[in-house]
Amino acid sequence: MSHDWRMQWGYPGLAGLPGTLPWKLAPYLGRDPGEARRATEDFLCMRFGQVFPESTPTQRAEWARAHMDMVALEMMDGIALHRLGGVNGPAIELAGWEHVQALAERKTGFIVVLSHFDRLMTSLVALARQGLVMNALTMPVLDNPDLSPVHRRFLTRKVNNLVSVIHGQYRSTSESLRPVHEGLLAGDVWIILADVWQPHFGRLRKHPFLGGEISLPTGIERLAKSTGVPLVHAITYSQGASRLKVEVDPLPEDPKEAVDAVIQRLEKDVRARPWAWWQWGVWDHMWRRAGQTDGEERL
Structure with missing residues (x-):
């Protein structure tokens, strides 16, 4: 890949700089070379225009640039994850810890539900710094055959950094x-993303979303129902490259209602911050107009 040098030398080099300087410089380094970045920004502007027709070209261009900056900052987070929320890294403000604490004190397992919004790992760091041990369940990443060796090493380092922070699997x-199911029954905490998509997904449920319907897997609610564990929701809002806010919300006891609440919150957040959602690239696979059939053209 033409951006391999950023992963091999660029971000690891920035990680050696003091304080919050790595995060201030990361957007200038970016994820991609100039031509690829411009192509991605053009795509995002097109998508924003389709989903938010009331927006102006200037707004859409600003959102696209903000999205690319967020991607770069997330890469920086992954390389220097242990510095988030510390004296030598970006500051994290945590609101709603009492909801997690209440579940932890029950000595039963529970699921922390995240979505692909803003800088994903920040909420995990914030909870881990309060002493919560967590385990992460994610889509296949490291076993992707399309990854270059450099990209694989970068992601491996990111995963290892995450594990060292959450102290779990x-x-x-x-x-x-099976280990996830058994772990929840034994009192473990598992982190799972709600708004994922893969072509092989079979069990999906539709949710009202941005004027249409988004189809999402039912794995979280089925897992919660089969184990009887509660769910809690965490989300990050960037206040700048080196200032972040994490909010934790309690969720309804019924797993289906809990996931509905997460997606309703996600829709509200995406409307307010379109640039902060990661899933625009798979929008065509996830979203359709209400009542639209498979044979009809999507937005």
């Missing part, structure tokens, strides 16, 4: 989910 959905 990291598992892919391509592996057996």
Whole structure:
């Protein structure tokens, strides 16, 4: 990949700089070379225009640039994750810890539900700094055959950094989910993303979303129902490159209602901050107009 040098030398080099300087410089380094970045920004502007027709070209261009900056900052987070929320890294303000604490004191397992919004790992760091031990269940990443060796090493380092912070397991959905099920029954905490998409997904449920319907997997609610564990929601809002806010919300006891609440919150947040959602690239696969059939053209 033409951006391999950023992963091999660029971000690791920035990680050696003091204080919050790495995060201030990361957007200038970016994820991609100039031509690829411009192509991605053009795509995002097109998508924003389709989904938010009331927006102006200037707004859409600003959102596209903000999205690319966020991607770069997330890469910086992954390389220097242990510095988030510390004296030598970006500041994190945490609101709603009492909801997690109440579940932890029950000595039963629970699921921390995240979505692909803003800088994903910040909420995990914030909870871990309060002493919460967590385990992460994610989509297959490291076993992607399309990854270059440099990209694979970069992601491996990112995963290892995450594990060192949350002090638990990291598992892919391509592996057996039995340890997840058994762990929840034994009192473990698992982190799972709600707004994921893969072409092989079979069990999906539709949710009202941005004027249409978004189809999302039912794995979280089925897992919560089968184990009887509660759910809690965490989300990050960037206040700048080196200032972040994490909000934790309690969720309804019924797993289906809990996931509905997460997606309703996500819709509200995406409307307010279109640039902060990661899933615009798979929008065509996830979203359709209400009542639209498979044979009809999507937005």
